[in-house]
Amino acid sequence: MTNSPGSAAGEDERRQHVVDTLEAAFADLMAASPDAFRVKFRKMADSPFAFYRGSACLFHRDMVDLDEPWADERTSRMWIHGDLHPENFGTYVNSHGELVFDVNDYDEAYVGPFTWDLRRFVAGLAVMGWRKALPEQAVRDLAATYLRSYLELVQEFVDGADDTEFALRLGNTDGAVHATIQLARRNSRAAMLDAMSEVTDEGRVFTDGVGVRRLDEAEREQVLEAYGRYLETIPEAKRAEHETFYEVKDVVGRSGFGIGSAGLPAYSLLIEGYNEAHENDVVLSMKQANRPALADVVDLSRARELFAHEGERTVVSQRALQVHADPLLGYTTVDGVGYVVDEVSPYEIDLSWDDLHEPVDIEPVVVALGRATAKIHCVSDADSDHTVVDFHTEAAIAEAVAGHEEEFVEQLVDFAIDYADRVRADHALFVSAFREGRIGAVDAVR
Numbered sequence: 001m002t003n004s005p006g007s008a009a010g011e012d013e014r015r016q017h018v019v020d021t022l023e024a025a026f027a028d029l030m031a032a033s034p035d036a037f038r039v040k041f042r043k044m045a046d047s048p049f050a051f052y053r054g055s056a057c058l059f060h061r062d063m064v065d066l067d068e069p070w071a072d073e074r075t076s077r078m079w080i081h082g083d084l085h086p087e088n089f090g091t092y093v094n095s096h097g098e099l100v101f102d103v104n105d106y107d108e109a110y111v112g113p114f115t116w117d118l119r120r121f122v123a124g125l126a127v128m129g130w131r132k133a134l135p136e137q138a139v140r141d142l143a144a145t146y147l148r149s150y151l152e153l154v155q156e157f158v159d160g161a162d163d164t165e166f167a168l169r170l171g172n173t174d175g176a177v178h179a180t181i182q183l184a185r186r187n188s189r190a191a192m193l194d195a196m197s198e199v200t201d202e203g204r205v206f207t208d209g210v211g212v213r214r215l216d217e218a219e220r221e222q223v224l225e226a227y228g229r230y231l232e233t234i235p236e237a238k239r240a241e242h243e244t245f246y247e248v249k250d251v252v253g254r255s256g257f258g259i260g261s262a263g264l265p266a267y268s269l270l271i272e273g274y275n276e277a278h279e280n281d282v283v284l285s286m287k288q289a290n291r292p293a294l295a296d297v298v299d300l301s302r303a304r305e306l307f308a309h310e311g312e313r314t315v316v317s318q319r320a321l322q323v324h325a326d327p328l329l330g331y332t333t334v335d336g337v338g339y340v341v342d343e344v345s346p347y348e349i350d351l352s353w354d355d356l357h358e359p360v361d362i363e364p365v366v367v368a369l370g371r372a373t374a375k376i377h378c379v380s381d382a383d384s385d386h387t388v389v390d391f392h393t394e395a396a397i398a399e400a401v402a403g404h405e406e407e408f409v410e411q412l413v414d415f416a417i418d419y420a421d422r423v424r425a426d427h428a429l430f431v432s433a434f435r436e437g438r439i440g441a442v443d444a445v446r
Contacts, residue, residue, distance in 0.1 A: 082108030149370025311338025
């Protein structure tokens, strides 16, 4: 019997590879919080796409063994998102006060081949397309549309368009992306605050409830000291005019984050904000940063040496990829471990795929997502405020595919279909391994 993926021996080998990869990526967090990872793994077991969302580490391990003809000396060391699947897009208010639609969730951002972001997106699109029972040709057409949209905007930047000022707004979007921006506009800070907190005689404080943990005096003081260090990382140009803006009114521990943040300690801080009116208070999240999956497979000492900890790496990455990032974005340390601090905004809405079923409705969405992806790749280069990527990325990408654009699209579309098959098979292997208690310190039943 051969050891091919379709054979029993091949399946056993691949199952062990999946288990070993998850354990290597999450061993410390699983040991520290097995209950959180039990929840994470149950969510991942729900569907092949949920599994794909939670296993960026496995994807990047697989990419190491892939022949990548489009990655040269420059295009193999660009800032990339690191976990670019179809659900990692949404709205936010940028540092200019504009409500825009963009890539979100930069926890896995690092340096690597630009094609890995594109491959991860189109493979995720193919997994999602299978879940929606779309014919293979429809999935191929949508993936190709995304890639061509990406290449078109890259070329626009090469031809002179200002990549730092490009954004998807109400005026240049349609379909579900436009509707997502409209939905975000209807939200309010007051409504969000009322859902998370209450006004007492002493002022506004967080409401006790599920996922909220009150701190003892020692831990509270530790968090406030970390908050003071965070304030020093806010760029001078983005600091609020009045220092009272940053006065802390309450602080609590938090739990219950999504698939990617399982087991990571976090805090919420309520600060004074723009004025003394209770409805203008601001909520900050202070969450421990994790080592990105890419760091285990991309050997770039220059990137490693630049950052004191993962909190700084995450923030520097996000500022590079977003350009006009949240003005409250910064970093700190708690017990020497890196944390990311940013605003919990009522205007952040994730793109929902729940009502997107037909290719005709999905097509304008992938056009917009292709453009959003091109923007983050092209702004994070020699014009930004760091030294990791010291060349113009749009020119490097255009040169890497010049004269072979359709070959590039076809090759990545073929990859998407093939890797989606791999994801569905891996999902079944993961579920069986988890049910049998084979993954680290996480038992299938508490």
